[in-house]
């Protein structure tokens with residue numbers, strides 16, 4: 001495979017000015033990923049700061065209620081800061097520190113990646129600036145406050161649809177203008193090489209643990225692993241160590257928003273076309289002229305018009321399948337897990353749960369693992385508003 005490519009996807013479609021910085025990052029990463037001190041410092045942070053390994057929880061009531069497959073939840077919601085984002089952020093911030101950088105910048109959608117980055121920056125004494133779309137700032141006010149509390153500056157991005165894609169563009173622009181002391185902590189398995197590989201490696205701890213935990217609990221591998229897909233980092237993290245185990249079915253759940261028949265969907269594989277954007281070749285939601293289409297769904301964290309290049313390739317070679325889950329289905333799953341298991345999932349993760357709810361009844365004697373990418377406290381106000389329920393903020 002060509003360096004930096006997954007099949008035909010990936011690459012480095014970036015301005016000339018960024019090229020040296022990207023090469024510097026690639027060299028540093030290739031060095032440190034084999035460095036004993038780096039690896040043990042990162043492992044220490046993951047285990048003693050982020051609360052790893054995360055539980056693999058048998059959802060007994062849910063399994064019984066659905067009457068088919070045995071369902072396990074990988075509890076990334078129990079990580080420090082409330083989602084899988086911390087796995088990647090600790091890795092990249094430690095790497096930036098080793099490279100002599102003193103400042104980190106990041107984009108954020110739901111605010112989870114911004115909070116995780118601000119957290120790691122506080123811990124490791126780095127300056128931190130977060131770029132967030134104006135729409136998302138409104139949807140996720142609590143996370144904006146958390147980032148400020150942690151010492152980060154939050155920049156409001158008003159261009160385009162003022163959501164995640166515009167925040168990524170703004171952060172890339174900021175990085176091009178100031179590279180010497182600054183590392184861009186990209187939040188998902190996207191962007192130019194080497195980001196999709198770096199982020200995947202840092203998130204692969206999820207499937208490494210699932211495999212280990214499943215073998216000790218059930219003495220066999222799961223039949224299916226399900227994860228939601230925005231850019232695709234929690235999904236590739238949950239899939240990675242099963243890629244060679246062909247009997248394990250891998251399913252990514254995209255956000256269909258109101259439904260894939262409407263324009264405003266974020267279901268990239270289901271509705272997108274091949275394109276180049278944010279430094280990579282992959283599938284993107286586009287209009288008839290090839291412009292990036294506006295996307296919309298209930299979940300700020302899945303509101304991205306593209307998908308990471310490794311997923312695009314897993315789709316091409318049919319190793320993983322991708323399904324679209326709409327807002328209504330996700331909200332139903334959000335409420336269902338809260339009532340059934342006493343676990344409030346992130347609305348992003350609820351997209352993966354919704355698919356499990358659909359297929360589990362038809363999978364008697366099989367085992368499903370759902371990656372519960374985050375906790376749902378952050379979503380309660382928005383969902384109450386969506387449902388027209390009275391809330392007191």
Ligand SMILES: *Cc1c(COP(=O)(O)O)cnc(C)c1O
Nearest residue numbers: 112188230231232233234348374
């Ligand atoms: C950010 C986020 C996602 C989407 O990002 P991926 O890179 O696709 O994983 C999913 N779930 C939660 C809880 C998130 O915070």
